[in-house]
Amino acid sequence: MSLVPTTGELGPVVVIGAGLIGASIGMALTAAGERVHLVDASNVHAVVASGLGAGLIDFPQTETIRLVVVATPPSAVVQEVLEALELSPQAVVTDVSSVKGRVLDKLRATGADISRYVGSHPMAGSQFAGPLTASGELFVDRTWVVCPRLDNAPEHVERVRQLARTCGARLVEMEAADHDEAVARVSHVPQLMSSLTAGNLRDVPDRHLQLAGQGVRDVTRIAASDPVLWRQIIQANSSAIRLELEGIRRDLDELFVVLDDPTGLEGFMARGREGARTLPGKHGSIPVEWEAVVIEIPDTPGALAHLFADIGSEGVNVEDLSIEHGSTREVGYLSVQVSPSQAKHLREVMVEKGWRLRVV
Ligand SMILES: NC(=O)C1=CN([C@@H]2O[C@H](COP(=O)(O)OP(=O)(O)OC[C@H]3O[C@@H](n4cnc5c(N)ncnc54)[C@H](O)[C@@H]3O)[C@@H](O)[C@H]2O)C=CC1
Numbered sequence: 001m002s003l004v005p006t007t008g009e010l011g012p013v014v015v016i017g018a019g020l021i022g023a024s025i026g027m028a029l030t031a032a033g034e035r036v037h038l039v040d041a042s043n044v045h046a047v048v049a050s051g052l053g054a055g056l057i058d059f060p061q062t063e064t065i066r067l068v069v070v071a072t073p074p075s076a077v078v079q080e081v082l083e084a085l086e087l088s089p090q091a092v093v094t095d096v097s098s099v100k101g102r103v104l105d106k107l108r109a110t111g112a113d114i115s116r117y118v119g120s121h122p123m124a125g126s127q128f129a130g131p132l133t134a135s136g137e138l139f140v141d142r143t144w145v146v147c148p149r150l151d152n153a154p155e156h157v158e159r160v161r162q163l164a165r166t167c168g169a170r171l172v173e174m175e176a177a178d179h180d181e182a183v184a185r186v187s188h189v190p191q192l193m194s195s196l197t198a199g200n201l202r203d204v205p206d207r208h209l210q211l212a213g214q215g216v217r218d219v220t221r222i223a224a225s226d227p228v229l230w231r232q233i234i235q236a237n238s239s240a241i242r243l244e245l246e247g248i249r250r251d252l253d254e255l256f257v258v259l260d261d262p263t264g265l266e267g268f269m270a271r272g273r274e275g276a277r278t279l280p281g282k283h284g285s286i287p288v289e290w291e292a293v294v295i296e297i298p299d300t301p302g303a304l305a306h307l308f309a310d311i312g313s314e315g316v317n318v319e320d321l322s323i324e325h326g327s328t329r330e331v332g333y334l335s336v337q338v339s340p341s342q343a344k345h346l347r348e349v350m351v352e353k354g355w356r357l358r359v360v
């Protein structure tokens, strides 16, 4: 799926909070032909986001605004949603914060009419923050959860669905409580496990760290995320997270028991492999086992472009890729995931074309 040109039928859109997520939304909507206006507590962020093509920094006539997207850190969301509902009488207001139930409870507690508010959550992002790391392609083929309620008018919910579709995302609809239970399992607890693993690396001596390979990097990537943002996310969803952590504590206790028991330990590892296989693959489909072909990239100008051209000329469909830098030699390694039926052919032709392969 790619960005959907909408010829301006969604806007004018106001994005409040032009950081990683807000600027990425602004870039996707602008690229699709929508008129986007950016507001940020930091003028520098608004200017940078605008410079990257995320929208304009002027403010439209409030009665013309059709959609407001609140993309601030969770602590500012309730206040910004309330102000947007009051200031723009025709607009549907959505937010993109990572926890939906707490925002809804707090909005309801104010007694305000929140029927034009429809919560949502794009399940895409990164460990980075701020507009400099934004991308208009961030949401393409990723899940975007919309949380409609009975007090929402259908056309208002549709406007938020249209936002997700215009950004190229795959729509999923859920109630806020169900969403929060799901993200505790697939996002918040994995984030905590990553922080736990990475936190323990702090006291590891350099002599040992130099042995680190791709596995530990995969497991710790998201631990580099902003602690202030994540403190807010975790605390807003602490009940659902606590339940999951209790299960993990039991599993950890069991691990101590089976550590020296071959059958028990194999069962433990097999459960992990089973769990990894349950995750939907690309485009939300049933996961497929791809085969990795790892090709050495020499440290010469244009080598990577040349390599991609050689892979492309063979008509091999690359399902995923990653690049790793050699720790001892001035080379890189391009790992491409391809269908097992094409892997052997790709290896053979790459060697014929003069590339070196790494055995995996
Ligand atoms: N980081 C991620 O990967 C994802 C984050 N989210 C959610 O998106 C929201 C934004 O997160 P990021 O873009 O990562 O953070 P960020 O730190 O990159 O951007 C937040 C922006 O909001 C601005 N801001 C703060 N308070 C404001 C206020 N009261 N009014 C206007 N602007 C204000 C900041 O100056 C900053 O530019 C959060 O609610 C987060 O839970 C959702 C999906 C993924």
Ligand SMILES: O=C(O)C(=O)Cc1ccc(O)cc1
Residues within 6 Å of the ligand: 097, 098, 122, 123, 124, 125, 126, 127, 187, 222
């Ligand atoms: O970087 C990643 O892989 C993420 O999963 C980013 C992310 C962070 C917070 C969210 O609420 C949703 C997605």
